[in-house]
Amino acid sequence: MKVVVVAGIPGSGSTTVLQHALKETDYVHVNYGDVMLEIAQEMKLVEDRDSMRKLPPETQKEVQKKAAGTIRARAEKANTIVDTHCTIKTPSGFLPGLPQWVLEELQPDMFILIEADGDEILMRRVSDTTRIRDTERLQDINLHQEMNRATAMAYAVYTGATVKIIENHNDQLESSVEEMKKTL
Numbered sequence: 001m002k003v004v005v006v007a008g009i010p011g012s013g014s015t016t017v018l019q020h021a022l023k024e025t026d027y028v029h030v031n032y033g034d035v036m037l038e039i040a041q042e043m044k045l046v047e048d049r050d051s052m053r054k055l056p057p058e059t060q061k062e063v064q065k066k067a068a069g070t071i072r073a074r075a076e077k078a079n080t081i082v083d084t085h086c087t088i089k090t091p092s093g094f095l096p097g098l099p100q101w102v103l104e105e106l107q108p109d110m111f112i113l114i115e116a117d118g119d120e121i122l123m124r125r126v127s128d129t130t131r132i133r134d135t136e137r138l139q140d141i142n143l144h145q146e147m148n149r150a151t152a153m154a155y156a157v158y159t160g161a162t163v164k165i166i167e168n169h170n171d172q173l174e175s176s177v178e179e180m181k182k183t184l
Contacts, residue, residue, distance in 0.1 A: 001075060001076065001077070001078060001079050001080065002027075002079045002080070002109045002110070003075050003079075003080050003082060003106055003107060003108045003109055004027065004079075004080070004081045004082070004108065004109060004110045004111075004112060004184065005081075005082045005084060005098065005106070005108045005110070005111045005112070005155075005161075006018050006081055006082070006083050006084070006111075006112045006114065006180075007083075007084050007085050007086045007097065007111065007112070007113055007114070007148060007152070008085075008113060008114035008115060008116075008148070008168070009085065009087075009121065009141065009144045009145055009148060010085075010121075010125065010131075011116070011120075011121035011122070011124040011125040011128070011141075012114045012115055012116050012121055012145075012168060013114060013116060013124070013168040013173070013176070014083065014114035014168070015031075015083055016168075016173065017114050017166065017168050017173065017176045017177055017180055018081065018083055018114075018180070020173065020177040020180075021177050021180035021181050021184065022081070024181055025079075025181060025184050026078075026079055027078070027079045027080060027081045027184065028074065028075075028077075028078045028079065028080050028081070029080075029081050029083060030071050030074055030075075030080055030081070030082050030083065031083045031084070032067060032071065032082055032083060032084035032085075032097070033049060033052070033083075033084065033085070035067040035070050035071055036052060036063050036064065036067045037049050037052060039063050039066045039067055039070070040052060040055070040063050043063070045059060045063070050131065053088050053089070053090055054090070054091065057090065057092060057095055060088070060090075060095060061099065064097075064098075064099065064101075064102055065101055065102065067102075068101065068102040068105040068106060069105060071105075071106065072105045072106060075106070081184075082106065082108070084097050084098065085097040085148075086098065086111075086113070086147075086148040086151040086152050086155070087144065087147045087148055087151050089144055094144075094147050096151060097151075098155055100158070103155060103158055103159055107159060108155075108159055108161050109161055109162075110161050110162050110163075110164065110183075111152045111155060111156060111161055111162070111163045111164070112163075112164045112165075112166060112180065112183060113148055113149065113152055113163065113164070113165045113166070114166050114168050114176070115145055115148075115165055115166070115167055115168065116167065116168050116169055116170075117169065118138045118139075118141040118142045118145070119138060120169060120170050121141050122136075122138055122141055149165070164183050166179045166180055166183070
């Protein structure tokens with residue numbers, strides 16, 4: 001079975017592109033953050049998803065490791081797409097979304113990064129009233145995307161997986177979805 005990791009920074013539209021592409025593929029969708037949230041809530045650490053990134057790094061690592069085992073068990077039965085973030089911006093710096101112990105468990109075949117221009121992401125975040133997001137400057141958003149690229153390549157070096165970048169610009173969702181389906 002194939003394991004494909006799809007990632008993008010908040011506001012890049014990675015989940016939206018993925019949801020549309022999944023309608024015509026034979027992959028099972030697993031959201032890494034959802035699995036982490038379930039585990040963190042069971043551990044009585046958080047009440048909502050947006051509180052996760054404010055947990056101490058050691059606690060986040062523990063939750064990540066438990067989530068990796070849960071996802072790997074699911075991935076043994078079907079082609080799986082893991083919807084996640086390459087990096088998580090925390091108050092103490094960037095935290096790898098898929099550290100060594102997670103990569104060893106998942107053994108992904110491919111990483112797909114969904115990206116958009118920084119100003120597009122900034123406007124998407126401002127207009128999204130469903131989430132509680134930290135305010136960031138354009139240069140912070142661009143840095144986060146650069147960190148994702150570097151981190152995805154490091155993950156690929158470690159696992160032997162490939163890295164594909166799909167651009168998701170405003171009013172071009174169909175094109176992004178088609179590229180995702182073709183890549184899968």
